[in-house]
Amino acid sequence: MGVSAPIPLKKIWALAAFGCSCAALVISFLGWAQFDLPITKYVRSVTVHLPWDQLTIPWMAFISNTGDWIGQGWRLVLLSILLLTIAWLMEKPAIKVAAIQSLVAHGIAAVLANVLKHLIGRPRPKFVHSGDWQMAISWVSGLDSFPSGHSTASFAVATVLAKRFPVWGPLCLSVAAFVALSRVLRGSHFPTDVVGGAVVGILSGSLAAAPLKAWRTSLQDGCRHAAIGVSTVFAVLWTLSHKMDGGLMGMLFVALGIVAVVGGLWIRRTYWVSQERAARIWQSMTSLCLIAYGLAAMTTSPLVLSSVGFMCLACWFDAIGQAHGSLEESPNWFVVQESALLGGVVLAALILVNARGVLPL
Numbered sequence: 001m002g003v004s005a006p007i008p009l010k011k012i013w014a015l016a017a018f019g020c021s022c023a024a025l026v027i028s029f030l031g032w033a034q035f036d037l038p039i040t041k042y043v044r045s046v047t048v049h050l051p052w053d054q055l056t057i058p059w060m061a062f063i064s065n066t067g068d069w070i071g072q073g074w075r076l077v078l079l080s081i082l083l084l085t086i087a088w089l090m091e092k093p094a095i096k097v098a099a100i101q102s103l104v105a106h107g108i109a110a111v112l113a114n115v116l117k118h119l120i121g122r123p124r125p126k127f128v129h130s131g132d133w134q135m136a137i138s139w140v141s142g143l144d145s146f147p148s149g150h151s152t153a154s155f156a157v158a159t160v161l162a163k164r165f166p167v168w169g170p171l172c173l174s175v176a177a178f179v180a181l182s183r184v185l186r187g188s189h190f191p192t193d194v195v196g197g198a199v200v201g202i203l204s205g206s207l208a209a210a211p212l213k214a215w216r217t218s219l220q221d222g223c224r225h226a227a228i229g230v231s232t233v234f235a236v237l238w239t240l241s242h243k244m245d246g247g248l249m250g251m252l253f254v255a256l257g258i259v260a261v262v263g264g265l266w267i268r269r270t271y272w273v274s275q276e277r278a279a280r281i282w283q284s285m286t287s288l289c290l291i292a293y294g295l296a297a298m299t300t301s302p303l304v305l306s307s308v309g310f311m312c313l314a315c316w317f318d319a320i321g322q323a324h325g326s327l328e329e330s331p332n333w334f335v336v337q338e339s340a341l342l343g344g345v346v347l348a349a350l351i352l353v354n355a356r357g358v359l360p361l
Contacts, residue, residue: 010321012321013317013318013320013321014217014220014318016313016317016321017220017224017313017314017315017317017318017321018219018220018223018314020227020310020311020313020314020317021220021223021224021226021227021310021311021314022223022227023310024227024230024231024307024308024309024310024311024314025199025223025226025227025230025231027303027306027310028195028230028231028234029195029196029230030303031234031238031301031303031304031307032191032192032195032230033192035191035237035241035361036190036191036192038241038361039190039191039361040125040128040187040190042360042361043055043125043184043185043187044125044187046060053186053187060185063178063181063182063185064182064185064186065182066178067150067178067179067180067181067182067183067186068150068179068182068183068186070175070178070179070182071150071151071153071154071179071182072150073106073110073149073150073153076102076106076153076154076157077103077106079157080099080102080103080106080157081099083095083096083098083099083102084096084099084100087099094164097164098160098161098164098165101160101164101208102156102157102160102161102205102208104208105156105157105159105160105201105204105205105207105208105209106153106156106157106204108156108204108208109152109153109155109156109200109201109204109205110149110152110153112152112200112204113147113148113149113152113153113197113200114149116146116147116196116200117144117145117146117147117149120146121143121144122143122144122145122146122190122193123143123145124143124144124145124188124189125145125187125188125189125190126187127143145189145190145193146189146190146192146193146196147193147194147196147197147199147200148180148183148188148189148193148194148196148197149197150179150180150182150183151176151179151180151189151193151197151198151201152197152198152200152201153201154175154179154180154201155173155180155197155198155200155201155202155204155205156200156201156202156204156205156208157172157201157205158172158173158175158176158201158205159172159173159201159202159204159205159206159222159225160205160208162205163206163209164209173229176198176201177198177233180194180195180198181194195230198226198229198230199226199230202222202225202226202229203219203222203223203226205222206218206219206221206222206225207219207222220318224311224314227307227310227311228311230307231307231308231311232308232311234304234307235296235299235301235307235308236351237359238299238301238303238304239299239304239351239352239355239356240351240355240356240357240358240359241357241358241359241361242299242301242357243357244299244300245300245301249300250300253297253298253299253300253305254297254298254300256294256297257293257294257296257297257298258294258298259294260290260293260294260297261290261291261295261298261345262294263294264287264288264290264291264293264294265287265291265345267283267286267287267290268283268284268287268291268338268341270283271284271287272338281319281320282319284319285316285319285320286316288312288315288341289312289313289315291341291345292308292311292312293305293308293309295308295345295348295349295352296308296309298352299352
């Protein structure tokens with residue numbers, strides 16, 4: 001009998017990261033599901049039924065109408081065609097690749113979204129008046145809520161553009177999130193519909209932006225990036241809609257969070273002065289994970305702590321296993337990066353202290 005070859009350590013780290021990403025997505029989705037009916041009821045309470053539904057709050061109406069306009073499929077296709085035209089006129093191969101990959105991502109996203117819509121058969125919010133509904137295979141219009149098609153397509157295209165043009169990545173993904181928010185405010189989808197659409201879109205974009213033979217790595221990267229986004233936004237939404245647990249367990253969570261954040265910032269300090277590349281990779285990712293975990297603990301929510309915790313583990317396993325990412329950035333970029341990190345920590349602290357439970361959910 002032959003002896004099976006041992007599994008490479010790199011593959012073990014990759015599988016561990018993938019498993020943690022999936023766990024973070026599942027836990028986050030369970031948390032998001034708790035917002036489906038409260039947010040839907042609130043949107044209905046600020047909507048008047050004229051010949052068409054109209055939101056009574058101006059900024060919500062603006063997001064609803066603008067996001068719906070941006071996220072329509074033919075406009076996303078038009079964006080890809082525009083990029084192709086620019087690439088042809090200016091002879092820019094990188095833009096041409098991005099345009100073609102965005103079209104492919106849009107196609108993958110459209111197929112997956114429409115298949116899932118009819119296999120799941122979830123009713124749209126206007127057909128739901130309580131927490132009980134039936135979901136089954138259906139081709140009936142109105143029973144096609146999950147996932148949101150606009151969100152899926154928008155995140156698919158945005159993911160490709162973010163990978164091809166990293167400097168513009170935050171803007172592209174922010175526009176996709178804007179489209180997703182508009183679908184909820186418009187009353188067309190539940191929050192979990194747009195979250196599901198975002199996940200499918202990110203996976204579609206990740207697959208389209210890489211060679212076909214690397215589909216496993218693309219899928220793992222897509223899951224991890226989706227977990228980061230879904231867990232982070234869930235943590236923020238939970239904080240804005242829930243008061244802090246003032247009991248003993250809540251105090252323990254806060255104490256754990258403070259210790260983790262302080263530890264993460266201390267390791268960050270050693271990362272700033274360290275010269276060894278391998279040590280800097282470990283220090284950078286460990287400090288980020290400790291800071292994120294600590295902030296999540298201070299929400300005093302076990303769901304938030306679990307989802308963010310698994311997300312942090314996924315990122316840590318990936319960084320340690322792959323040891324990728326150059327740390328030889330320019331001094332100016334280093335200052336910008338670290339300033340953004342510290343600014344994010346300060347902003348998160350302000351939300352935790354001054355914005356707990358401000359949303360009327």
